Structures are given as structure tokens and as C-alpha cells.
Amino acid sequence: MSQDLFNIHEDQFIGFVNKVDSYSVNISTTDEEQLRRVNVNGYVIMHTSDPNTRLIGRIERVVRLEYEPSNYSEEMDEEDNNTTNNDITVNALGTLKGPGGGREIAKFTRAVENLPEIGAKCYLLLGEYLTLFTGLVAEETAKSNTPLTLGTYTMASEARAILDGNAFFQRHAMIVGSTGSGKSWTVAKIIEQVAGLKNSNMIVFDLHGEYEPLSAHPHIKRYRIAGPADLDNPKSDVLFLPYWLLGYEDMLALILDRSDENAPNQAMAFSNAVIKAKRDALIQENMKKELETFTIDSPVPYSLDDVVNDITELNEEKVQGSRGLVNGPFNGKFNRFLPRLASKRSDRRHGFLFSLKEDQLSVNYLDYLVDSLMKANTEDSKGVKIIDFSEVPSDILPIVLSLVARLVFQVQQWSDSSSRQPIAIVCDEAHLYLPNRLAADAAEARALAHFERIAKEGRKYGVSLLIISQRPSELNTTVMSQCNNVVALRLSNQSDKSAVSNLLPENLGGIQDQLPTLGVGEAIVVGDSCLLPSRIKIQEPEYQPNSGSVKFWDEWSNAKYEQNLSLAVKNLRRQSSASSEE
Template identity: 45%
Template sequence: MSIFSFKDADALGSVISVDTAAVIIRVDDLDCLKRLQVNRLVVLQSSKAGQHLIGVVVKITRKPDDRAIAAGVPEDGDEIAEPNENNLVRITLIGTLLDKVGEAKNVFRRTLETVPEIEANCFSLEGETLTSFMQVISNVEIDGPKLSLGTFTLDDDAVAYLNGNKLFQRHAVIVGSTGSGKSWTTARLLDQIAALPQANTVLFDIHGEYRPLKGDAFQHFRIAGPADIEKQTGIDDGVLHLPYWLLGYEALVAMFVDRSDQNAPNQSMVMTRAITEAKQATLGDPQYKEILDNFTIDSPVPFAIDAVLANLNELNTQMVPGARSGSEKQGDYHGKLSRLISRLEAKRADRRLAFLFQPPAPCMEMGWLENMVHRLVAGRGAQDGKTGGIKVVDFSEVPSDVLPLMVSLLAQIIFSTAIWTKSAQRHPIAILCDEAHLYIPERAQADSGDSVAVEIFERIAKEGRKYGIGLVVISQRPSEVNRTVLSQCNNVIAMRLTNGDDQSVIKRLLPDSLGSFGELLPVLDVGEALVVGDASLLPTRIRIAEPESKPDSQTVAFWDEWNSQDAKSDTANAIKSWRRQSAGD
């Protein structure tokens, strides 16, 4: 059955002019005209049975009838007649709804197979009819699990559905100026994911904003801070260490070797050799023979950093036999590794980097990685019951200079695990990257931590689909997010965006035919979004529903707070936390 059952009496008006995709409707009833708004959807009768044309209102004008103008201004004393008016609505046709195509019912196509005839009726698309139409265009099964972020701005009776498969298959971006509602939208999306028994998502939470998200579906991790060193807490307490041995070659070089040093190439080479030897030492046990045979510098194998340091120190001070018998000369690397060694020692001793260099003993065992990866990438049903499938990883205690390396390390672990999982056993996972401009930057210095991170995310953006990894890039500065990654995102959830550079980046992601839709970006309300892409065939303006548990708002009500009767101060604790580098309890 067709989702449209319009009666002629419900018509808003009828067609008076057609010019390919542009149609003009004359509306006689002023009340009907008032109900219409720009960007609303309308349905037009098609000349073919079983088809309807869908259009979007682009302009509404109310002007006097030309004939009335031609008749001239009434002279004094003439009875003033009720002026005739021409109420015109300009519509752009955007597609066709076919009642039936083969076996399929209610199929929407973004093509125009016919044009409307003169006098064809035009109807408003609203309420339940709009909801059903949305289900059709997002390809949502009527009784299947639904993904809905909210309702239409122009019609809050109509629920806006998205296609949950398509949203994650070809990646998505959530953008908007600070305070426009990105975090709430993310939380709302997570609410919807949380309802699914095999939910599987990792959220990179850079400021610890998502701590309040509660429920069986959620599992919270915090990257260990300085205060966790003595406590010897581990993954079972929700404290995640990222021991240095997980870092790949590029990341190790970015971290330890100063590219501006003239000895940099030597340092990289010697470090690689020392780490390779140290990892091989771990694999000395016969049970690891197979791993050893296929070993590379990037293999995730624990090694003793002390052994590496000792090795480097030895080379740095080495004397070798000289040309004359009995004489000695400096070895090839004598004195050339000093800066590398001091960087390594400084990082190792840095309490802010304790999660990397001072891991508790269990993190140094081969088996630890399996446990950690399982907690991170297994879906809800495969977790051991007490933990959920939505994994929120709090990076708030990670220093900003190593943030790109650390976030991308987790992304890399998720990606590598997916690659090495047999496709029949692979469970799809979505990676949600909040504040993505901080670690997937557009401008990254060569060989820096930034460029290592960008490379990993670019790879996931390009190849993730094949391995069941969906990326959701969330940022207030889309113009500062890597363009390659952004251009791979086929779904855009754009909230209010005021900066011109950011707007133009997002407008470029919108399909050409939607040019004017982008003009709405700066005027959207808080919590309002334009949604365009694979997951929704037609661009829609949605009011995002409130999430069940709300992220910690970063929005402070200055005036209200200043007007409050209660004094608020906690400097002593702030200084204490600052000194021990942990907000702690």
C-alpha cells in the first residue's frame, strides 16, 4: 500500500508553471500558505499512476495579482475591492516515490522520471506521513530496530529515522561550534546503540565529559594518570595503561628521536636495533618460536626498556681497537646517542607519562594484550556479562603533546585486531572520535606524533569499511581536521557552525544539489542538526532529542553563578591536584 493517501480536498494548491526541476504552485487559501515554510517537503501528483514527486519549498511569495496592478490605483471615491492575490510557492523537485518497483514497495529515487502537469495538486508532507516517508528514505524496516536522533525541526510530530547500517558503514562526522550540542548528540547516539544486545563502540573521550553516561551497556576506562603509579591499579579497576612496548616503530621514533638533530638517522637506526634485540630476548622461550620466526620491529611484544637504555649507553661510550696495535679509538656511535638517551630517560621518569613507562607488572606480560584487547573490541554479548559494549576511554589525564600518539595507538590496536580476525568472526565496531581536531589534525609536521596519528586514521577511514570499522569524527573545528579523513565520511551531522572556514569545509561535503541547505549552518539552534548522507537520502533538519544521561556540560552560566548566594571556592584542592597531576578523589 502506498504511504501516501491524499485527498484532493487536502491540496495546498496546484501547479501553474513547470521548468525542469523548478515548479511554481499557486495557493489560493491564505491559511494553507501560512502553514508552508521554506525547506518543508511537499508531494506533487505525477502524470504517472503509482508515482508521486517529492519537492522542497524554496521560496514563498505573496503578491498582488498583476491584473489588479494593471487596472491602476483606484481613484478617490471608488469602492476599494478586496485585492486579488497571487500566492506563489516555488518548489525544487528532488525525487520520486514509486509505490512499487518489482517486489519492493514504496521506493524513493533521487531521479525525476516525470514532471508534474499543470493544475496537478500539491500536498504538504507532514506528521505521520512524513514519519513513514522518512522510514522509506532511510531504508528503515518498519518493524526492525530503529535509529532515531530526534524529530524534524519543522514538524515535531514526525520522527526522523536514520539508517544505522549506512551511518557507520561509510563513516560520519558530527560538527558544530562549541556549545552547539555535539556531545549531547553523541550521547543520544550512544543511547540508541546501548539498546542493542551486541552493541560495539569505542568512544575517545578527551575531557572526561562522558563519565556520567551510565548503564549496563557502558564500560568506562581511564588512561592511567600519575596518581595511579603507586596504586598499582589495572584494567579491572577501569584504569588503562598503554605500555611503551605497544608503540610501533614510527611512534617510537616520533617520541624519542629529535628530527632536527644531525644524528637523527643514526639514532633511529640504533634504537631500532636495540629494541629488536630486546624484543627478541623476550621471545627466547621456545614456546614463542613461531612468533620469533615472523618477528618484526612492530610486533607487539613486551621488552625491557632498561636493557635498551643499557645497550644505547654502551654504544655511546664504546671504545674500539684502533689501527695501531694496543691503541683505542671511539666507536661509530660514540657520543652520538647522548641526546637520544637523555630524551629516553626523561620520558621514562616523567610521572605524566606513567601510563606508558611505569606500567604495573601484569602489563609487561605477553598475555596482558589479549585481555586488554578483548575488553576494548569485544561486543556487548561477548564481554564477560558484567561489562558493556560501549567503551568510553577517558584521556583527560594524558598530556596534550602525546595525545595524538596515544589515541591513535588505541585506534591502531582496534584496526589491527579487526584485520587479523577471520571475517566470519569479525564483529563490527564503531570508533567515535570526540575533539578529533586535537589528534587528527589537517596540518601535521612530518615524522611527528601528529603525522603518525593522521596516517593511522587515514588508513582506517579508507579501509575500515572492509573490516567492519566505522569512524565517527566529532569536532568543533572541521577546517582543522585532516581533509582525507573528512572526505571519506559519507554522513554529515552538522550543528550550528559560525566560523566561515569551517562552514566551507562542511558545505563541500554536502551534495551539490543541496547548495542552499548549507546556508542554514550558522542559524541552527542549539541541539539542532542538518543530517545529510547515506543514512538519510534526503537532507533533513532535526531537533536532537535529549540523551538519557547527559555528558558533563562545559557550558557555564556565568551570570547565574555570579548571582548565586552561595560562595564557591576550592583553591587548596586545586593546587594539590595540580602538584600531584591528578584530579583524584
Template identity: 30%
Template sequence: MSNRETYLGDVQDVSGTTVSLVLSKNSMTGFIYIDGQGYRVGQIGSFVRIPIGFDSLFGIISQVGASAVPESKIEDVASGDKWMKIQLIGEGQRNGVFARGLSQYPTIGDEVHLVSEKELKDIYGQPDKPYFVRVGHISNADSIPALIDVNKLVTRHSAVVGTTGSGKSTTVASIINALSDSHRYPASRIIMLDLHGEYGRALKDRANIYKINPDKSSALKEKGLHIPFWALNFDELCEISFGDFSNEKDRNIVLERVQRYKNDSLLKFPKKGASTDTLSVDSPIPFSIHNLWHDLYVETFGTYYNKKAGRPIDNLAYELDANGQELKGNAAQGIPPIFKNVKNEKDDDEKINYLPGSLNLGRQLLLLGSKLRIPRYDFIFKPNDWNPDGDGKVAADLDSLLKGWIGSEKPVTVLDLSGVPPDILQTTIGAVLRILYEALFWARNLSQGGRHRPLLIVMEEAHIYLNDDFKGMASKVVQRIVKEGRKYGIGAMIVSQRPSEINPTILSQCGTFFALRLSNSTDRSHITSALSDNLDGLTSMLPILKTGEAIILGEAVKLPMRTSIVPPPKNARPDSQDPIIYDEIPSEESQNPGGWGIAMEASPNYEEISEAWRAQNPKIDKVK
């Protein structure tokens, strides 16, 4: 192949990483042939090469036409000239290795050449390298695989963004399937936060699925999701249990009481690595929150007989129920005692007062009591084998919890959070992320730690809990993960349909972007501003991408590439596809079980709707 075949023109202007040129007369036809293959000249997103000695600079065409003329050349533009603007992104060295960044710049008069498909194959990488994982192929070039560097993808963080219906969930499933290939990566470790229960079916063969209300009859073999309250730090525990405190004094009272309960539990049931000298209120030591609540409730609402003998706390005046039994409540069930009303009459033998030094925690204790009684909060306050008895004894400890999440025989763990009450969703996500981070942080030098076996955390629907300027628990932890997680083998994959709602600080720490179709200009501008390369021309293509097509750019790819993502098989895709309103395929051959084009059942069973609603379970297995 001669250089004349690929020649486009000469450099006319250089401004930083932006290069402008005038197309040669031979290229003005807009179509050239290289090795028998036709190429259209001037396509936005096409690659060009600028030879400089033994090396070559590579860039992407970002603008073509009058808008590509540099300001300094506007008055000198000759009639008929066709201008092109290029963004430089890296250089190919004489040994055939491509590297991002520039060690030199072009000068006026340097030749600019179109990059052929053969050259792109050499640049994009080789599929046989084990650290490259294939997620699809280059759009309009089926023979060139889209390869992702696993080392850079996991530890340098990534983001998958795209408008609803752009193929975002399918892209995530394809990436997870590629990363969890047991033959290629037998020790891969991935945990996914699934807010809408979309990925259980897609990853069932290679994932453990944890759910608050598991369907024991489901083919997905769902397991119960439990997040022990005693594994939360004090701030997380307060947000989930007590809510806000009216003043610092009340908060400190609860803090000291939690510290005391943990200390008593540790004395009765010692834990390796913990001692009373180093114990803090944030230490993950089991204790009975039910007993804590009951004791605080008595101190806040309890009354006593003023003239009876003994300590007031021993002479609590409980109301009597209809059978004459004292209503002392039940700490384990969250049922509060009922006290006699205050009777403040002088010299009365049954004068009743409040306990001296009563606490001002009424609102907080009423809130916690209701959560202890409501079953939907049991995954935190009654976490099965991790639920302490009155003394703080548990049947299972943190090691079994972590082994289930990040140490099982399957490479993927899906935490289905679709049943988490909305009022504690953000704090719950923050607690899960912090538990994972701290576990791998402190185990960084152990074989189970992140340095020896890195962990990828996939955060679906991230805009829901990362949009509050780090005021929420989840935002604070994710900020720490994206800034420091790389050193401890913890990688993050942020998945969102609204990148503009994610805090820019978090987004800017993502080294690789999978940008699918984005119609909203605000979302596009957030992606453009978060990129290290000056690729405005490439990101301007985001509104016109096809479904399942993505522009992949950043550290995990050698060159930015427009990619057709290969979707998983139809029976292994996320439960997020658009329903088909009318299917042209005859109903007996169609994959769509319903739609407007077929007649309704003779007797549709609406009892199943109420059953699924009340059970908070979509019952996937019942769908034919």
C-alpha cells in the same frame, strides 16, 4: 485528501536536480489546511512532492522569492508571481518504499504538492523496525520520531558538528545511549576517545572508563589506561620515544636494534602466530625498552681506559660517587651511568677514550631517558601487567588488552585521554586507532572481528588531531579507517566544533551528518561541500538552529530532517554544560551549585584546588 488541498503550482524550469515553480493563486495566502492541520507555504526546509505516474519525486524547498527565479526566466517574470526553488532528493515508488536518488526527472507543467505530516510518517520509517534507532523527533512535528538507520550510521561513518554550546556533546551522548541499549542491541560495541574527560559520568552505567590516573575512590570505577610501547609500530615508537633523527643512518641503527631485541624476546618466550622468519620491527612483540635505552646510552656516551687489559666494553670507567660506589645507573628506572671525562694525554696510564664506533644518538637518548623517569609517561613505558622484564617476559599479553577495550561485558569503552602529555597526544591517538584497526582487520573472519561484531569508534574533538594533511599518525590511520573500515566492520563518528579544520578528505567519507548550530561561514561551507546532495538551502539554516536541534542528513536517514534531539537525563549528561552565572530558581531548588546570585561560603577551601591540580583529577565526586 484531495490533490487540490496540497497543490502549490506547476514546474516551470528544471536544471539538474533543481526545480523552479510559480506558486498558484490559491497558495499565495501562505497558509493552507490539510486534514484540519494548518501548514505555512514556502517554508525553507519544507518537503514537496511531484507526482509522475504511479511514482512521486520528493524535494526540499531551498529558496523562495526573487532569488528563486531562474536566469532564463528573469525577463518573463510577471508582476505578482511568487517563485520557489526546490532541490530534488529522492522518489517514492508505487509500493510505498522511498529511495534516495532519481530514476526520472520532472517536466514542465508537472504539479507540485506540499507534503503533509501523514505522508512524512510513512516516508521517515517505522519505529518498530529494529535497525532504526530513535534520537529525537522532527522539529515542529512531535508525533514523527527521528529515526536513524544503524546499518548505515556505523559502517558508512558519520560526523557530529556544531559550535560550542550548540548541544554537540549532549547529542553524542544521546546517540551512544540509543546505540548501547542492551535490550535492542545486546552485542553493540563502541569505543570513545574522550579528550577532556566529559563522558565518564554520562555513560557510567554502560561503559568501562579507562584513565591514565584513575581515581580508585571514584564512583565511576575508573580503570588504568595502559598502551604498551611494544604494541606500537616502529614509526609510532620513534615519535613517542626518540623524536626526530638527524639522518637515516641513526634511524636504521635503532631499527636494527629493536628488531634484534624483539627477535631475542621471541626466542625466549614464543608467541602463537609469530616466528623469527616473519618477525618485523612493527610486530607487537614485548621487549625491554629500558635495556635497549641503557645499551645505546653506553655505546653513545661510554668511555674506556686505553691501556688496561680486556675488551673496552668490559673496562668502562665509571665515575665514583661520594661513597666510592660506581654510578652504573639503573636501566629499569631510566637512570643513566656517569662516565669519566675523556683524558687524551699521550702515554698516560689512565688515558680515557670514547668507545670505538660511538653512536650519534645523544639527543634522542637523553629525551627517551627523561621519559622513562617521568611518571606521567608510565602508561606507555611501564604499562603495569604489560611491562616486560629485562628478557621480554610479560604478565599479560595483547589478548587481555583488547578484551578490556573491545571485548568486555559493557557495550561502551571510554578512553579518557585528558591526562596524556600534549607532546605525544596525537601519536598516542594514532597508536590506539591503529591497534584497533589492525586487530579487527586481521580478525575479520573470526567471531570477535568486525564483520561479525562491528565496532563504532567515536572521536571527540577531532579537529585537534585530524587537521594536518595526514602528516600525523592519527590522520593517517583515520584516513585508512574511513576509506577501508567499512569492509571490516569498523565505523567512525567524527565529532568536532570546527569542521573546517578537519581534513576535507576525511570529512567527505562521512555518509551521515548531524549538523547542529554552526555560526562560522567557513565551517558551514565545509559541511555543504562534503554533502552528496545539493542542499545549500537546508544548510543555510545552520546559524539559526536552537540548542539541541540538528539537521540530520545523509545515508542513515531517508530524508534530511530538522530534528530536536532528546537529551539524556540531567544526571547522565556530559560534563560540558555551560555554568549558570545567575539562576532565577531559588538556590535550595536549583540544580546549579554556585553562580553569582548566591553568597560565597564562609570559609572556601582553596586547598582542594591545589590538590586537584596536582593530582590532575577534577574529583567529580566531591562536587555536591
């Protein structure tokens, strides 16, 4: 059936090729009626020197030019004197190859192998021909029985927009769009499709609790990072992220003031004390193999009290001098460090790190945490894990998120490659913790180091990133550069549009001009997972996130309920999100 694309009816003919360069083609036509059917961002098909090959292009610009003849004659009528030659600029998108050469059916590829010759015919892809072409692209993309689909093509609403799920996650992806453009719906649509796969494995960083409704899906589990109200009696869905999981540099970024003149001494003493505490813990657990090979970054539970006691001894140490006891070499060097560490430990907002019970200080807690976060979908476990970070203080959010990401990467790195299960990390509101390096503080810089490594090396170990942001201009450029798939919803800010256009191939740069014109829930999809750069209407997810825009005017006009401010104040004081007064 796709063979019809090689025999398009002449009523779709629009003109002849009159200019060709490396990736664009110019078409000239004098048919005014046909010109009215030409739309910017529409698709055309052009003949090439190979009769079994066609070039597919996207219309970028349409210009109507009038030329006056060089030799004017009074005997020529006005219609002959004023000829119109319309110019259509087309960007080359890919090649359509007909059956033959080992192909049973026509095949579309993004490679531009043959450009048309001067004078080659050009036809519009409209109606049934456009449906045929998008169907061909969908068949070529859908390599599995459960393809990834976001919705339908805006230009052909009856054709499903199918993405290559392998390429989408192998080479990282990014979803961007202004607030209210439909990002959360798009993310929810992807998450629920992943959850439906037999061996799905995905972690969703939920910073505002908006993806809670998705936990109603039979294969999605929701966890919460422990808040101040969870420290004494945590429920089964509450997770602690113990301080002993933090790497050495991450821990220092959390507790060390680099502006302190004694910071180098403090860092050295802390390092020595942690190594000693971990060694003592391994000896106590009789873990001889681990004792031989452990490092300061090994995830070994240790007593922070022992570390504080060792550093306190150094801070108060007296040594024998020629005239009696004198201050030791580190005496007083930790007068600011120790109170700072004590303040962090006593802060209930940081309780998920420091207010640990016996279970979280045991060696087996790491096994429990890894199983909770990384076990693929089975009869006993759910493949998609949504982690609610809404109660994590914003100042340490980058460190905490990178802790989870680093743990996932390291477990994958040390897994047997023959049985390694791929896993995706969905980074919602990524601009909050993956900023440009020039704008990053110490905590953010440490977080960036882990995410940048995953972006550059994660593919080898089966770790994928799905970056979600409403401000792509504020995102880290290294992470963005590794995202070879872009789902761009409406963007109106010029710097955001420029950031997205920098990720696009040169011949697709004009797509950025469409971003402000997109409707709610409409996206442009470009990348390795999508053979054809497409404008797609996102399908409504079955499980909708709590991200709907508040209708201010309607609420002010006809409020159906009264806000319980008393409950809100109590929740604020208690640092808990109870839904009823107790």
C-alpha cells in the same frame, strides 16, 4: 494509508512547473493566499509523467515577481494591468513510488528517477500529509526491531526521526556544532542506544571526562588512562598503554628529534636494538612460531633498558685504530638522543607508557587489553567502553589515541571474518588530533596515517568512526570525506559552515544557510542513513554528560557554594583529581 499521498486534496495545490533542470524545479503560482503557506525548507510533492510516481522536493527559495503587460490599455483596470507571478525554487530530493511493481506499499527512494514535465501540478506537504510522508520514511528506514532514533522532526513533532543504524556506522559519521549547541547530548543519545543492543561494541574517546555519567548504564564500562597518581597503586578501571605497543614510526615520532643531524643514525640504531630486544624476549618466552615471523612493529613486550644499554654501547664505543683506540663510527652520535629518551621515561605524565610493572611487560597483557577494549556485550562484559584520556599530555595525545585505534583495526584485520564483531570508535574533540595535514606536526602526522587508513578501509573489517568536533574547518579532509553521514548542529563560523557544505550533495548545498539559525539541541541530518535530509529536535538522553554550559551571570549573582581552591591546588601539585582533602 500512504496511498493518500497520491491523491492530495486540491487545497494543498500551489502551482504548476514552469522550469526544470538537472536537480531543481521552478513552480509558478498566482494565488497570493496559497503563497503565504509556502515556507523555505518546507516539502512539496509533484506529479511526473508516471501516474504512479511522485517527485519529492525541498523548497529553497520563494520570489514574488510583478510583470507589466506588454500592451497597456486604458480600458483595462489596475488589477488586470498588474499581474503577479510568484516563483518557487524547489530542489529535488527523491522519488515516491506507489504500490505495484513488486511493492505492496508506497516506497520513498533518494534516487531522482523522473523529473516532472512542464505544467505538472505541485502540492504542499503539510499537516497530515507531512505526517504520512515522514511516517513512510521512518518505516522505510527502520529495518530492525531496534531502530536508531535521535528525536523528532521539527516540521512534524509527532513523527520520530529514525536513522538506518547500519548505514550510519558502515559509512562513518560526523557530528559537528559550536560549543553549547548540543553535541554531547546527541553523542550521549547515540551511545546509550548502542549500549542497549544485545551485542553492542563501541569505544568512546573521552578527552575531558564529560561522559563519566554514562557509566551508570548497565552496559557501559568506563576506563581511565593511568595518570601520575595511578602509577604505584592502579585501580581496576585504570589502563596502561605500554610503549611496546607503539609501532616503529610512532615510537620515533615520540622520542626522535628530526632536526638533529644524527637523526638517521639514531633511527637506524634504535631499530636494530628494538629488533634484537624483541628477538631475545621471544626466545625467552619460547614463542617459536612468533620468532619466525615477527617484525619491528609486532606487539611483543621488550626491555627498554636493554635497548638503552645497546645504544649506550654504540655511543661510547672505541675501536682499534692504527695508533691505538679511536672513537667508533657511532661514538657521540646519541649524546642528545639518550637524554631525551631518559627524560620521556622519567616523566610521570608518560607513566602509562613507560612506568610499567611486571604485568604490563608480560605477553599476556595484550590479551587483557584487547579483551577490555574490544569484547562485545555479554553477560560478563559491557559492550560500550568509555576511555578517559583527560590526564594524557596534549603533546602526545595524537600518538596515544592512534595507538588504541591502530590496535583495534589490526585485531579486526587479523580476526576470522566468520566470527568478526563490528566495533565503532567515537572520536570526541577530533580537531585536537585529526588536523589538516599541512598543520600537523610529526606526532599528529603519524596519528593521521592510522585514522586515515581506518576511514578508507575500516568498513571492510567492521571498524566504524564517529567523528565529533566543534571546528570542522580544522579537521583532516581525508577523514571527513569518508564520513557519509553528517549530523550538523548550530554553526555560525563561515569556514566551519563551508567545510560542512563541501560534504553535502550539490542539490543540498543550501542547507548550510540554516546552520546558524538552529536552536540548542536541534540538528540537520544528512547522509546515507537518512532518506530525507531532516531538521531534527534531539531528544534528551537518559544519561546526561557533564557538558552543561556554566551560567556565569546566575552564578555570579547567587553563588550557592564556595570554591575549594586549596583542594584544587593540591590536586594540581599531585596531578590527581581527588574530590576531598586528605
